Amino acid sequence: MSIIKTTRADKVLLLICIFLSLYSFAYVKEAMPKGTEVRIEVDGKLKYTFPLNEDRTVEFNGVIGTATVEIKGGKVRMTEAPCPNKVCIHQGWIENGAIICLPNKVVVTISRPDHSKGPDAISG
Amino acid sequence: MQSADKYRIAILASYALALHGFEALIPTPIPWLRLGLSNIITVITLFFYGIKPALTVTMIRIVLGSLLLGTFLGPGFFLSLSGGLAGTISMCIVMTLFPGLFGPLGISLIGAFFHNIAQLLTAYLLFVRKIEAILVVFPFLAVAGTVTGAFNGIAAKYLIQEIQKKQIIP
Numbered sequence: 001m002s003i004i005k006t007t008r009a010d011k012v013l014l015l016i017c018i019f020l021s022l023y024s025f026a027y028v029k030e031a032m033p034k035g036t037e038v039r040i041e042v043d044g045k046l047k048y049t050f051p052l053n054e055d056r057t058v059e060f061n062g063v064i065g066t067a068t069v070e071i072k073g074g075k076v077r078m079t080e081a082p083c084p085n086k087v088c089i090h091q092g093w094i095e096n097g098a099i100i101c102l103p104n105k106v107v108v109t110i111s112r113p114d115h116s117k118g119p120d121a122i123s124g
Numbered sequence: 125m126q127s128a129d130k131y132r133i134a135i136l137a138s139y140a141l142a143l144h145g146f147e148a149l150i151p152t153p154i155p156w157l158r159l160g161l162s163n164i165i166t167v168i169t170l171f172f173y174g175i176k177p178a179l180t181v182t183m184i185r186i187v188l189g190s191l192l193l194g195t196f197l198g199p200g201f202f203l204s205l206s207g208g209l210a211g212t213i214s215m216c217i218v219m220t221l222f223p224g225l226f227g228p229l230g231i232s233l234i235g236a237f238f239h240n241i242a243q244l245l246t247a248y249l250l251f252v253r254k255i256e257a258i259l260v261v262f263p264f265l266a267v268a269g270t271v272t273g274a275f276n277g278i279a280a281k282y283l284i285q286e287i288q289k290k291q292i293i294p
Binding site for chain 1 (some may be wrong): 156171199222224225226227228229230233234237251252256259260262263266267269270273274277278281284285288
């Protein structure tokens with residue numbers, strides 16, 4: 001048997017593996033199914049549900065005052081809020097995740113309509 | 125099969141089994157993340173003895189390993205079985221189709237990659253049924269597979285070179 005060593009093909013394959021595995025992070029983020037529903041909760045109770053693909057502006061009452069949420073082009077932002085620090089407004093447009101205004105107890109989330117009640121995980 | 129071959133397969137399988145049991149003791153940040161150290165033995169077997177012994181060693185390692193760790197026929201067993209077989213078979217195919225093109229490093233990387241693909245597929249078909257969950261896990265597994273595959277491949281290379289230098293046959 002000939003002497004075994006690391007070949008050029010090995011090194012090329014290693015580089016390809018490193019590149020592909022790092023690239024897959026970006027790829028998977030793109031390929032993830034996106035949320036389609038905007039849910040607005042006030043003080044823990046679901047107040048409105050809107051489809052993400054219809055542009056609209058909603059004004060509603062929070063716990064300490066009136067808040068305005070804008071849905072436009074598949075993105076959501078808080079445009080007006082009565083809270084002192086305006087963290088929710090400064091968050092700007094979001095495509096997924098949530099905007100949370102603590103003083104006003106308003107939670108805006110982008111989610112998918114199905115809420116299947118399966119197990120969270122199975123470990124072996 | 126010659127009795128000398130049986131003896132070698134038994135020795136190699138017990139090395140693989142020992143590494144398999146040893147790595148189950150090593151804590152990892154994610155519970156199902158494993159180093160795949162026993163793949164070092166699979167690669168060495170493949171380079172010295174070829175396809176059939178490599179598959180035999182893998183099968184012995186998976187079945188006996190799961191019996192020893194108490195996971196036989198549990199969810200982890202099927203993940204281990206599909207991953208182990210896919211990894212070994214893919215390494216065998218590449219060794220047969222492109223003899224001499226890859227050294228232990230490349231072969232080990234290929235094995236690690238298909239091991240992960242098969243495990244994700246099994247997890248999807250048997251347990252999770254949610255493509256998002258598989259997609260979220262995939263990049264982490266791919267990175268882990270590259271790191272452990274490269275580490276195991278380099279370890280296998282040094283072991284093979286030592287064995288050749290010292291003229292000892294495992």
